[in-house]
Amino acid sequence: MIDQLAGIIKEYRDFYIMTHVNPDGDAIGSLLGMYLALKENGKNAIPIIGAEFPELFQFLPGSGNTVIGFDSIGFNPSHIIVLDVAAENRISPEIGDLRKSAKLVNIDHHPTNPLYGDYNYVLPSANSTTQLVYEILTRAKYRLNLDVAKCLYTGLVTDTGCFKFAGVTSATFELAARLLEFGVDNYDITRKLFEEFPESRLTLERLMIERLEVLLDGKLVLSYIDNEDYHKLGASLSEGESLVNRLRETRGVEVGGLITKLSENQYKVSLRSKGIVNVATVAAALGGGGHSRAAGLKVSMSREEIRERLIRLIDSSLNSSTT
Ligand code: AMP
Ligand code: MN
Ligand code: MN
DSSP states (O other), X not given: OHHHHXXXXXXOOEEEEEEESSOOHHHHHHHHHHHHHHHHTTOEEEEEXXXXXXXXXXXXXXXXXXXXXXXXXXXXXXXXXXXXXXXXXXXXXXXXTHHHHSEEEEEEOOTTOOOOSSEEXXXXXXXXXXXXXXXXXXXXXXXXXXXHHHHHHHHHHHHTXXXXXXXXXXXXXXXXXXXXXXXXXXXXXXXXXXXXXXXXXXXXXXXXXXXXXXXXXXXXXXXXXXHHHHHHHTOOGGGGTTGGGGGGOSTTOOEEEEEEEEETTEEEEEEEEOSSSOHHHHHHHTTOEEOSSEEEEEEOSXXXXXXXXXXXXXXXXXXXXXX
């Protein structure tokens, strides 16, 4: 499949590039990395996003070239390259009729990915989707540059939690080394990603900590943040992106979960596990998906019902792991 994809980006000329709703560093890093590499190698590519470009990633090269939605673009690409998207309904914006005129290339590392593309390169063992982008680009013998490397490195550090999450191997560091060789400044990137948050994020974190509940004998920590909180602080949803990680940092905690209210009865849940509980399975039971240690879902239920369902699912997962 990787040869086939390398062949596609060499042979064809016009591409849309897309990623998931509420894009994280891997989503934006792969979107912009692929876009810049295609441009560098003489292709026409348009990176499409569903909503305003997240402020956190505006320092990345190519961020100013992203286009919101498909409106008024007279462009008929042969392929839509979809990056880091676990499920077709998470592609942002919806591609609708475009699928009739263009082939969908699904490049991802979520184990729950149902292979919704016309071409699917889904490798759950990959640390990040940017790793897969790098592999395809090098297989196509594409010329890379510092800007592409910055974007791909961003995805790698985000999805590995700065090289601390499970799944990091010597190959991860080899890829990091290849990217740094282009001249990427590691601290420049990590500082911008993790040490330059707006003050409102600190307030969101305080709210999350104030509201947390320790459940299931200290194995589960749940908390919540509401759209009204974001609204009051003038904060964007992307500011809450990695807050959930804090909830699993305590000894004995197996799962941290953050319930974010998006609108009346519309919630997004982020789950993080240390390994015993497969949160991708928990999320899938409620219509979501993700990785075994980082998963998410979106549901229309009350917060109380979500809380109850999560406690029950996680409790039974913890019990089945000890028997
Ligand atoms: P998040 O907690 O939003 O950072 O998401 C954690 C992981 O779960 C990411 O890898 C997401 O791609 C995946 N994920 C989040 N929400 C959903 C969803 N509604 N459906 C499928 N996968 C999701
Ligand atoms: Mn992602
Ligand atoms: Mn990813």
